[in-house]
Amino acid sequence: xxxxxxxxxxxxxxxxxxxxxxxxxxxxxxxxxxxxxxxxxxxxxxxxxxxxxxxxxxxxxxxxxxxxxxxxxxxxxxxxxxxxxxxxxxxxxxxxxxxxxxxxxxxxxxxxxxxxxxxxxxxxxxxxxxxxxxxxxxxxxxxxxxxxxxxxxxxxxxxxxxxxxxxxxxxxxxxxxxxxxxxxxxxxxxxxxxxxxxxxxxxxxxxxxxxxxxxxxxxxxxxxxxxxxxxxxxxxxxxxxxxxxxxxxxxxxxxxxxxxxxxxxxxxxxxxxxxxxxxxxxxxxxxxxxxxxxxxxxxxxxxxxxxxxxxxxxxxxxxxxxxxxxxxxxxxxxxxxxxxxxxxxxxxxxxxxxxxxxxxxxxxxxxxxxxxxxxxxxxxxxxxxxxxxxxxxx
Numbered sequence: 001x002x003x004x005x006x007x008x009x010x011x012x013x014x015x016x017x018x019x020x021x022x023x024x025x026x027x028x029x030x031x032x033x034x035x036x037x038x039x040x041x042x043x044x045x046x047x048x049x050x051x052x053x054x055x056x057x058x059x060x061x062x063x064x065x066x067x068x069x070x071x072x073x074x075x076x077x078x079x080x081x082x083x084x085x086x087x088x089x090x091x092x093x094x095x096x097x098x099x100x101x102x103x104x105x106x107x108x109x110x111x112x113x114x115x116x117x118x119x120x121x122x123x124x125x126x127x128x129x130x131x132x133x134x135x136x137x138x139x140x141x142x143x144x145x146x147x148x149x150x151x152x153x154x155x156x157x158x159x160x161x162x163x164x165x166x167x168x169x170x171x172x173x174x175x176x177x178x179x180x181x182x183x184x185x186x187x188x189x190x191x192x193x194x195x196x197x198x199x200x201x202x203x204x205x206x207x208x209x210x211x212x213x214x215x216x217x218x219x220x221x222x223x224x225x226x227x228x229x230x231x232x233x234x235x236x237x238x239x240x241x242x243x244x245x246x247x248x249x250x251x252x253x254x255x256x257x258x259x260x261x262x263x264x265x266x267x268x269x270x271x272x273x274x275x276x277x278x279x280x281x282x283x284x285x286x287x288x289x290x291x292x293x294x295x296x297x298x299x300x301x302x303x304x305x306x307x308x309x310x311x312x313x314x315x316x317x318x319x320x321x322x323x324x325x326x327x328x329x330x331x332x333x334x335x336x337x338x339x340x341x342x343x344x345x346x347x348x349x350x351x352x353x354x355x356x357x358x359x360x361x362x363x364x365x366x367x368x369x370x371x372x373x374x375x376x377x378x379x380x381x382x383x384x385x386x387x388x389x390x391x392x393x394x
Contacts, residue, residue, distance in 0.1 A: 002133065003121065005117075005121060005189070005190055006117075006118060006121050006122075006130075006133075008185065008188045008189055009073075009114050009117045009118060009121075009134070009189050010114075010118070010133065010134055010136070010137040011137070011185050012073055012077070012110070012114065012182050012185040012186040012188075012189060013110070013111070013114045013134060013137040013138060013141070013182075014137040014138075014140050014141050015077075015141065015178055015179075015181040015182035015185055016076075016077055016080070016107075016110050016111075016141065016178070016179060016182035017137065017138045017139075017140070017141025017142055017145065018140075018141035018142075018144055018145045018148070018178045019080060019084070019141070019145065019175050019176075019178035019179040019182065020107065020141065020142065020145060021141050021142040021143070021144065021145015021146050021148075021149065021248070021252070022145040022146070022148050022149035022152075022171060022174060022175045022178065023103075023145075023149065023171075023175060024142070024145065024146050024149070024229060024233070024248055025146045025149055025150050025233045025243060025244050025245050025248060026149040026150065026152075026153045026166075026168070026171050027045065028042050028230065028231075028233040028234050029153065029156050029166065029233060029234070029237075030096075030166070030168050030171075031045060031093060031096070032234055033156050033158075033160050033161055033162075033165045033166065034161075034162065034163050034165055034166065034168050035090075035091075035092065035093045035096070035163075036161050036162075037093045038355075038356055039231070039234070039352055039355035039356045039360060039363070040352045040353060040355070040356040041093050041352075042230055042231070042234070042348075042352060042355075043230065043348040043349055043350075043351055043352015043353065043355070043356075044097065044348070044349075044352060045096065045097065045100050045348070046226060046230050046344050046345075046347070046348030046352070047344070047345050047348040047349045047352075048097045048098075048100045048101045048104065049100045049101065049103055049104035049107075049341075049344065049348075050104055050340075050341035050342065050343075050344030050345040050348065051101070051104070051341070051345050052100075052101035052102070052104040052105050053104035053105060053107060053108035053338065053341040054108075054338045054341045054342055054345070056105045056108060056109075057108065057112075057334045057335065057338045058334075060072060060108060060109050060112055060334055061331045061334045061335075063075070063109075064112065064113060064116065064334070067191070068190075068191030068192050069113040069114075069116050069117050069189065069190070069191060069192065070113070070186060070187070070189045070190060070191045071113075071191065072109045072110065072112060072113030073109070073110045073113040073114060073182075073183075073186035073189055074183050074186045074187060075109055076105070076106040076107065076108065076109025076110035076111075076113065077106065077110055077179050077180070077182040077183035077186055078106075078179075078180075078183050079102055079103075079105055079106035079109065080102070080103050080106030080107065080110075080176075080179040080182075081106075081176045081179045081180045081183065082102065083099045083100075083102035083103045083106060084099075084103070084172050084173075084175040084176035084179060085172065085173070085176045086098075086099045086102070087099050087172040087175075088169045088172045088173065091163060104341065106179070108334075108337070108338075108341065110182065110186070111337060112333055112334045112337055113186075113189075114134060114189075115131070115134065115317065115333050115337060116333050117189060117190065117193065118130045118131065118133070118134045119131070119317075119321055119333065120193035121193055126267070129263040129264050129266075129267065129314075131313065131314035131317045131318060132259040132260075132262070132263035132266075132310075132314045133259070133260070133263055135255070135259045135310075135313065135314065136256050136259050136260050139252040139253075139255040139256045139259065140252070140256055142248065142251075142252040142255075143248075143249050143251075143252030143253050143256060144249075145178075146244070146245040146248040146249055146252075147245055147249055148174060149171055149174075149175075149245070150243050150245040152167060152170050152171050152174050153166040153167055153168065153170070153171050154166050154167050155242065155243075158237045158238065207335050207338070208331045208332045208335040208336075210320055210321075210332050210335075210336075211320050211332055211335035211336035211338075211339070214316040214317075214319050214320045214336060214339075215316075215320070215335065215336050215338070215339030215342075216339065216377060217275065217279070217316060217374055217377055217378055218312075218313065218316050218336070218339045218340060218343060219339040219340070219342045219343035219346065220343065220370050220371070220373050220374035220377065221278070221279055221282055221308070221312055221343065221370075221371065221374050222339070222340050222342075222343025222344060222347065223343040223344075223346045223347030223350070223351075223367070223370040224282050224283070224286050224347070224367040224368070224370040224371040224374070225282065225305065225309065225343070225347070225367075226343065226344055226347030226348055226351060226367070227286055227289075227347065227351050227363045227364050227366060227367030227370075228285065228286065228289070228301065228302075228305050228367070229248075230347070230348060230351065230352075230363075231351065231355060231360055231363045231364070232244050232247060232248075232289070232298060234360060235289075235298075235360045235361065235363075236295075236298060238360055239293070239294065239295065241295060244298075247298055247299070247302045250299075250302055250306075251302045251305060251306050252306075254302075254303065254306035254307075254310070255306045255309055255310050258306065258307065258310035258311070259310050259314070262310065262311070263314075265311060266311055266314055266315040266318065267318075271315045271316075271318060271319050272378070274311050274315040275311075275312060275315050275316060275378060276375070276378055277311065278307075278308045278309070278310070278311045278312035278315070279308065279312065279371060279374045279375050279378060280308075280375065281304045281305070281307040281308030282304070282305065282308035282309070282312070282371045282374075283368060283371035283372065283375065284301075284304040284308075285300075285301040285302070285303075285304030285305035285307075285308060286301065286305075286364050286367035286368050286371060287301075287364075287368055288300040288301035288304060289301035289364045290361060290362075290364030290365045290367070290368060293361050313340075316336070317333075317336060317337075320332055320333070320336040321333060321336075346370075347367070347370065350366060351363040351366045351367065354366045
């Protein structure tokens, strides 16, 4: 399964998510310290990023079927490059928002293209394993990106305000270079695996029926996850820590190791059981940060988040694409992955408002509510005949 074509797709993904990782610890600091805004605007930034990715999903589906998966990856990386360079011109928070929307479109295009290719390049009974291997590239980029981002930005004291508080322009230029590298590597990816789809619908829906149940569970889990990615950077500074890069680095390394050596775990456990365990870990993670409210709480939460995310997404993706053919696979994957951004929209908007009203620590209690809702939805009986445990242990 791990062929040269597979490795090229994952290499492009690695480069792109290094770009994403650079902004994880630096963008909240830019918004709060550089632009002087609060938690609500940090949440709004996440909403614009995710919302734009969802709105453009039908167009991405059409592009993927008409011009190929490679076109999705290359164009997405180039859009992100333009957006990152545009951020160097920002001197007010409202100016940042359209560039964050462009970054969302770029991320969606690259990831959907890459996810489709690894699914099509893998055997039918190893698609969750293939998704795990792709995520090794994702978390490899997310492990080195925060280190690069904080190193380039420099130390920004909690009370510092103004664009001169850190080297923000340098951060955005380095981000653009990483996404440009992703575009270059994406040129080597195949346009299609096998024959080009015979039926290309001019009108596609946002949500394919196969994606709805696993997608809603994904959205709730990602809403809980947003409390970690969006608010740990500023929360860590508020409790006297110098930064958050070390948490995201350890988190990403743990995810990388777990997905590399545990790639076959979802098929062995069964998809439903794997998702249940993963969502429980997400709940433990956000609870640790919220209840303890300290450095040790963040470290414990980081470990639980890594355990949860490592097996959450691959299991749900495998269930969504199971039984789909090449003519509908782009639409299924595009629809399913849109719930990742939907979770970001819900989480960013709701948690941003909660944080603005009740303080940063309250965002983690909001994340607990989303995780509990995900567990309840997972426990509820299916109404469409689609089950999560179609792959049995062994």
